[in-house]
Amino acid sequence: KVEKAIAEEWANFLKHGPTDEELERSRMSSRAGFIRGLEKVGGFSGKATVLAESQVYRGDPAAYKLDLARIQQATPETVKAAANRWLAKGDYTLTVVPVAEGEAIDDAAPKGLPVADGKPAAVMPAKADYSASKSTLDRSSGVPKVSDFPDLSFPKIQRGVLKNGIEIALSERHTIPVVQMQLQFDAGYASDQGRKLGTSSFAMALLDEGTLTLDSVEIARRSELLGARISAGSGLDSSSVSLNALTSELEASLALYADIVRNPAFREADIERIRGQWLADIAQEKTQPTGIALRTLPPLLYGDQHAYGIPFTGSGTEASIKSLDVKDLRRFHREFIRPDNLKILIAGDTTLAEITRQLDKVFGDWQATETPVPVKAIANVNAPTKARVFLIDRPDSPQSLILTGSLAPSTTVANNIEIQTMNGIFGGTFTSRLNMNLREDKRWAYGASSFLQDAIGQRPFMTYASVQTDKTAESAAEVLKEARAVIGDKPITDEEIARIKAQRIRALPGSFETTGSVLGILSGNALYSRPDDYVQTLKARLQGQTKADIEAAARAVIKPDALTWVIVGDLEKIEAPVRALKLGDVKVMDADGKVLR
Template identity: 70%
Template sequence: MKRSLSLLAGVLLLAAAALPARAAGSDAPDIPYTRFRLPNGLTVVVHEDHKAPIVAVSVWYHVGSSYEPAGKTGFAHLFEHLMFQGSEHHKDEFFRPFELVGATDMNGTTWLDRTNYFETVPTTALDMALWMESDRMGHLLGAIGQKELDEQRGVVQNEKRQDENQPYGRVFEDLQANAFPANHPYHHDTIGSMADLNAASLADVKQWFRDYYGAANTTVVLAGDIDVATAKAKMQKYFGDIAPGPAVPRPQEWIAARTQSTRGTMTDNVAQVRIYREWNVPPIGSDDLSQLDLAATVLGGGKTSRLYQRLVYKDKLADDVSVSPMHFELASMLLLQADVKKGVDPKQVEAAIADEWRKFLADGPSADELERAKATVRASVIRGLEKVGGFSGKAVTLAEGQVYLDDPGAWKKDYERTMAATPQTVRAAAQKWLARGDYTLTVVPGKVEAKDMAAAAGRPAAPGKPAPKLSKVDGFEAGKSEVDRSTGVPQVRQFPELSFPALQHGKLKNGIEVVLAERHAVPLVHVQALFDAGYAADQGRKLGTSSFTMAMLDEGTKDLDSVEIAKRAERYGAVISAGSGLDSSSVSLNALKSELQPSLALYADIVRNPAFREADIARIRGQWLATIAQEKTQPTGLALRTLPPLLYGKGHPYAIPFTGTGTEDSIKSLTAEDMRAFVRDWIRPDNMKLLVVGDTTLAEIIPQLDAAFGNWPMARIALPKKQLTAVADPARPRVFLMDRPGSQQSLILAGDLAPSTKAPNFLEIGTMNGAFGGTFTSRLNMNLREDKHWAYGAGSFIPNAIGQRPFMMYAPVQTDRTADAVAEILKEARAVIGPKPLTDEEIAKIKFNDIRALPGEFETGGAVMGMLTSIELYDRPDDYVQTLKGRIEAQTDDAVEAAAREVIRPDALTWVIVGDLSKIEQPIRALKLGEVQVIDASGKVLR
């Protein structure tokens, strides 16, 4: 279940025939499209983008959880899962054919007003994708039986447990129940109740399909390497014979705004008090919502916002605060969230919020605040033009407009309204919608009892609910089938070649190396200063020094404070970030080409002249400690903080929490001098490479980079060396248990050490991991999710590292199946290196996917930058990507099976299991895996 919050607004009724989108201004972003409708009522939107040989297929059904009647909550989402179980002519996992052709960005999501399914495929695999989507749309019921329903019911219930097992994971259920009356379609959350999921019958879910999955209730967006004529022919061929379906009773706009303020309290396994406030505001398509988007940015859109300035900077009452809108079809929600600083009375935070809210309602935004907010929106829209599909690409933007507003170009009208907003229009909308009628939820730390897990009753039913209106189906009629489906899924025998930019090299006046990959699809330039440092550079220092120091770089320079830095970045539409990974530290710039020069000047100032002022250190230290405390309430955070130190042993550079945040004691003791020493040792021109991707040339960028960095003097001290010593296997398996009372699930993490990313058999290790636990149809996921349905997902992963890498198997499983799941993971690990090695088919599947996904993997500048960074970090040749296909093909089955035996060592595993020990400890001990110890959140042995 995911949310999609694209900028959408305005209503433009278009004719059913194909109609090109209206032309945009020359300096404005645009997504040209053509829309047409099949005779059966199915709406198709086509956007041509030929920068890569890929097509995004996005199928949107106009039904979500708001259509569920009482007693059937969770049906829309449960049915989404069932749609991946195969169809009448493909009785297998839906993902399997897509893995063989290299599909990317593939998933399905359900939300309040819609259910969508999407994938991005090589252009040559479009027929296969359309056959698959149309087969489950038109030929599903015969493939759904009680077995499939029971399987996915279990998976969905574990998804619910997994969500609720996270800190603040039950908040949105409470917010919806109290935001909307009991008879409002938005009163309940999308995942539904356990009782309703248990009660779902096979007849119920089949009727859901008949009621809502007709062609006339569907929009398909094709975005990418396709033209309109081809789209028309293929859509008619594959979808033209599907019935329109019945008229759908469409819920109507009902904002249900409140006039009174109400309150609630929730106890949760959290590290700090969090305050939520929610207002009901107009739906997608309204002018006021555009104004409220801007109001939210000014009030709580980052460190320059009014609430952040007041609560975090000035009064020091909160570690974080934000305000953001959530756009929906019947009504929208504007949500404030504030993390109360430890030891602070929440009432003080609420009083400060109320004071700033009152001032804003009285005066509205200043001209400068509004212009910076607009600049941020414009830059965000331009960045959104890079990607055709996925969770938030251009296909999503067009689909949202069509489904909700009958206008694929609705986002553009919203954008134009945003750019035309004035302080007066923003203030007027805020006064109308944000002056009264909020709901406040305070989440407090404490033990979660079973009674606390019950859903909030929320608001009672209310009068004024508008009657639904039937959707149009008259005049729509299905045609004859043009496809012989008895022959099965169309085979894809040809695949497009990868297009990856040739790397170009240059040098600045002082010798700093520059590597450029040109990409001219959108007017963006990415720059990354890459330093050989990272978490491993904390060796001999206080843990967390690397991450904390890098996070401090944009908190102030010699001439600019953190607020002025943020304001300038907003004006330029630039995104600047700094951070560390395991082996490297970096500072990144994502800039509009039109604002590259001032953005580079600001960026260089941040890299070269950090100030490390005491007030800024104190502020970030408080937020950092709060983050560590939050990590210790998250099952995954707990495991990733604990397992690496156990794997590598005391004193190793990697024997640290893999979150990079360090420990409370180390962060409390960090000083400005510690940070200056880190910068002096590691953040220096002779330890830096400048990587550039985007809309520029070497001749253009070198002078600009020279102006920013060319006079940075080289360091006079030797560069430190990291000691990445080899670590031997433990003599026997080890088991560490961590108590998290009340957990609905246990988080199982088991690991050992694998060879470096630089190892000669790096590809074989990756192929092995993909087949064993790294893909949807891998052995671990198919066992624990699809076969046993004890988990929402399970798998294995191997983070990249210059030294030995951790190989980790993971599974968040329902509490009563913890020991069973541990036994299954161990069984799979023993089998893959023993009696049940990876098959030719399993290995070929991963190789095919890795090769055929290449054309779609480098669609964005960010993806190219990620590969460029890997090339530099792991000493790969410039043509690494261009020659990757041949090296993947050259892998032998024997070499992949050998990689499995090298990496997966069941008798050397270290297990970290986080859960309710009162329920799981004895069953785990009974497995006799090895020595069992109980540890606390810091890794200290308790018993």
Template identity: 60%
Template sequence: MALAAALSGGIVSTPAFAASATAGIDIPYTQFTLPNGLRVIVHEDRKAPVVSVAIWYHVGSKDEPAGKTGFAHLFEHLMFNGSENHKGEYFEPFEKAGVSDINGNTWLDRTMYFETVPTTALDMALWMESDRMGHLLGAIDQATLDEQRGVVQNEKRQDENEPYGRMGEQELAEIYPANHPYHHDTIGSMADLNAASLEDVKNWFRNYYGAANTVLVLSGDIDAKTAKDKVAKYFGDIPAGPPVARQAEWVAPRTTSTRSQMEDVVSQTRILREWNIPARSERDFVLLDLAADVLGGGKTSRLYQRLVYQDKLVDSVSAGASPFELSGQFEITADVKQGADPAKVEAAIADEVSKFLAEGPTADELARVQAQDRASTIRGLERALGKASRLGESALYLGSPDAWKQQFEWQQQATSADVQAVAKKWLAQGDYTLTVVPTKTAPKVEEVAGLPASPDRPADIPGADTSKFTVTRSDVDRSKGVPEVSSFPDLSFPKVERGHLKNGIEVVLAQRHTVPVVSMALQFDAGYASDAGAKLGTASFTNAMLDEGTTTLDSVEIAQRRERLGMNLATGCGLDSCTASASILKSNLAPSLALFADVVRNPAFRDADLERVRAQWIAGIAQEKTQPTGIALRTLPPLVYGAGHPYAIPFTGSGTEASISSLSAADLRAWQSAWLRPDNVRILVAGDTTLPEITAQLDKVFGDWKASDVAKGTKNIPVVAAQPSPRVFLIDKPGAQQSLILAGELAPPTTAPDNLQINTMNDAFGGQFTARLNMNLREDKHWAYGAYSFSQDALGQRPFMLYAPVQTDKTTESVAEVLKEAKDVIGARPLTAAEIAKVKQSNVRSLPGSYETAGAVLGALQSNALYGRPDDYVATLKQRTEAQTDDQIRAAATEVIHPEALTWVIVGDLAKIEAGIRGLDIGPVQVIDADGKPVAPAK
């Protein structure tokens, strides 16, 4: 058979491309510095009419003095809250202009902002970035500070409300001395955030946000000369700022083993083992990153083989190296299997680390990791923003935009002896272990003492002299406000081509030749809905088992071959379909397709693999039932759809412990025979290939595939009547810092004729940052880090949900506000013409930047196929979006939003929130557990 022949030849050896590390991998750029010290990097990429603007301020939480933790992150938020010449929300002009990617983030070493805009909106983007860099202080008042302080504190609560959410803070305090810049985490302490004064934050801005402390990257549809003119125009008059002293690299290695323990409401014990290692700029760090991949980078890694496959002590284990400017962190994390002895897990980890130090990686282990990293680097060259990030970080941390190539060369040319030597140097002593143990009650929250200060802190490096920098005169009249964006580029979506294999399987292709990668998806008409009448989770579990072994290869051999080929492979399900997908390097197309086809066509479902994955799956369900969002997404759908409905399942797709425990190999084979078959699939492809080429290659591995004699699966998705009155279900999470509010009802299917109007309505009501829900609960009340409405696409009635994680003491008020917004939008305060116009403009103008990658194009092909859309659906989206009327969109609101039909699921500390919610008298209140079962009242 052609498939067997392809698998048997040539696939085991390391791909030839590993011989030349940087061949064909480059990001051409132009670099210049303005007279005020602003460093600017320009990369020209004309594949799409968009420009990515990325700006790095060389300041992070490491620069915060004692008593002022969290300032860098707080200021990131303040920078999104308007400037002297633009008083409104920062996001608003970008949404109108069609931004396709916008955000900001802060870490230990830097603060970064980015946006991808249509080429014609570049002046607007540069005006906005320069206005908040050079004209911010006058816009920050006490009300703004208080607002964003509240938002940041709710972000902190939200993070810490997640299982294991407090580990990072304790780890940093106990691996670095008290006077080390990394001793505290980026989010900071509640006390320091509360103590931040208006003058404190203004001084922070004056000290760190000058032009000379900044790197600006423009990547995309722009040339160097145009970029230089525009950047000088908007940024040239901004002062350089004062000199910024730099902390010297300080690994702060330890010579002894230390450990600590903490409690949390988690489903299983987690063990973290850490070593301080050199900074990201050092060759030793690059080699230790390779060591981490060999030790714990996936199922082929040594720790996974030992702890999951062999000893069966853990459900997951991984290793990684975190890259920071002053010091790195080498971490091993393991989730202990229920009933296993954590001491045995620690002993096995220690044994594997010891063996690695004694032996180093094998040549094959190292070659596979290097092949995967090279393939990942190639894929990263597709996005303008991805290339901007590579150039900007290289300039900021390594001194030159192309210094990343030196690190890539170190990585690709490393030998086993190199990696072993560095591992022995840094991982032989000084480990720190943090163990998180489960508790069913509110966890003890104790002050973390951390390490004392060390006398070994190196002296800071004086800041470069900024007096030499000068400003240039600007002719920009900022009193006129944000530059108007009056024209917009058209979307260029690739032509959709169709063909068929010898056995009739349809092939749909959209060519993209930006990078030498072919992405594809086999889309089966199945999904979670195919579990109806069977055991919940069968579809997802069967798909997860596909790459766990074929009739000729075991799971490890599959993973090893995939790694050698630089291939990504994934399987999974949604409500209505299941998909097997692959991202394949063009140079390895034939052997990658052979492996892909073997996984899809010939799964073995061996008992040993089934039991291993089953244990991991059940552990994952237990984890979901400790996560507020996971709990809500498990319990709400059965309440909304009713027992027995195909969608009345946990929307995580994971099923229940009982159903997964009862699955047998026969169940999996029966489901596979009915659903994963050539008469129930279409093959969708996007990337660097042609229809004749890809059809011929696919024919070799799928063309002889024949359907089994088993009847093809069928689905029936009945219509459900609307809930006649509101209901409230409460789930107790003792000690929770936040309450998770999720309210749901049923909306028309994605195939509805007015689907576009429904989506536009949702964007205005709760789908975008500046939509009503988020502006109310986050920006106005600052009770939440974010509040949104969303729906899950479906061929049957889809769920429409309102989502808000809010601080515990504002739970009752937040529920009232969410309900008020839902009532107002269909009653006293319908969507305005301005709200609707803003969303329509944003959705139309973001189209050119939305399909920059082959992956995005493939996603469109998948949606079109699943929902029966024509090939020109994306190409005609602009005209159809613009043709929507305000009345149609308001009608969509009344069609979808029914406050009287909402089912509310609220997860929080019932001791603090139950009485208030009952007092709202929304509807009958029932306390349930994480499985959706009623909880009897306490006696």
């Protein structure tokens, strides 16, 4: 059916070509993508790549200008002619099917598919003689030392207020004619407490599926014509709607953006379509070790009545998603997506006066309802005092996932930088102790790491290792050994601290190459109540860390004998060895977190 639909569309395109509007949408998409790509130096679309491709393929580093001109000059007739010249000569279908041992390939092929009689002869390049030119580079002293590093440059944060009281923050960035913005609402997964789990994520996903006057196709069509990107979603503590727009099309893009935010339709047909996809995603999460672990660990750490005691995927449960209805979604939107629960964060090619004027046109008359914004109760949790182990069966799995969790202080704490440095040493970088042990030394895992999920309340500190099945117990023992050592007989060293400091300080100037990265700082500052000069003072605070403070951070976060372990794998092969480790009380549960024994 899919092949037939594609063939029909293709035949129609070759016969009629694109419409004027289709060409205009494609033209705008190409232009906008090119402009956005130029903000980077490298990558797959940055300035260096554009110049290099122009030189390699066309012999002129400025040849990209010819390509841009051709796109702008294209007509439906020239596009149709090009398609028929280059793409109408027939097609080739490759079907890949499993073949049983001893079975002939022709016997395994699906019946009814044509089998090619032969294959094109290989065309080899002309023979040529190549030789390497003599190098004049002196390599005897090793890798050249770098001693001169650029200074950090971060645009000043300006603040303003719309006529209805909405606060805005702007960092001007005029490198490319693009403006990015985020509407940040105090909601997120944590707002699902007392509601059907997944409400926040589901409601935000439906915003761009239709407004009172536009359906999803029309929203997509208008976005393409404007070269705008609009997206919505939720994290643990906040929900947001983002806009990435060309400066030349900003006013029209803002009008579409505001309509999506303020007037979602929540049509039954859209809800049912997204519901089906959502349930499939949950089912998929429950077949993947990482998804299983991230669904089951948070309720074990926080308790299932806590605002954070939910699947950290944000997707909810099958039962909750099946029961969601229009009333639930409208209630969430009414209570949380409102002007008195909003901060607008902007970065890019505009000024405070201009963006305030434009935002006032689309958001300045937005008035909140009389009912107050619900208060999220993010309670403090008493950490477990002893280790617990939860095993989840995944029969025939060639690997086991080992995830440990414990509770760490909030992202807002004063020693957050010391906590991050400690984590970099323990498991947060490639050369960390965990990764060097399980990957580089033992070769039992492709990678092993530790990480902290940012949160306004107590945040989870987790270790992660996907290991070969027959080394599951041994790997768990190594994770525990490293956790005990870093606060015990193998304390953090000056050399480890110096390495993390150098890496993070030297990475700072390149960390804000794009407007999106600048907007990310504005978002983090707003969410975690950071001062406007947070970035500008980072270097001094990174340099000022002391060994004693980093060691104290390790002792405050790493609790090796009170870890909550979630291990997903083939229980027939791993259960007995894991039990023999005596890590703690062992229970077996299913992918929904229900204890089986």
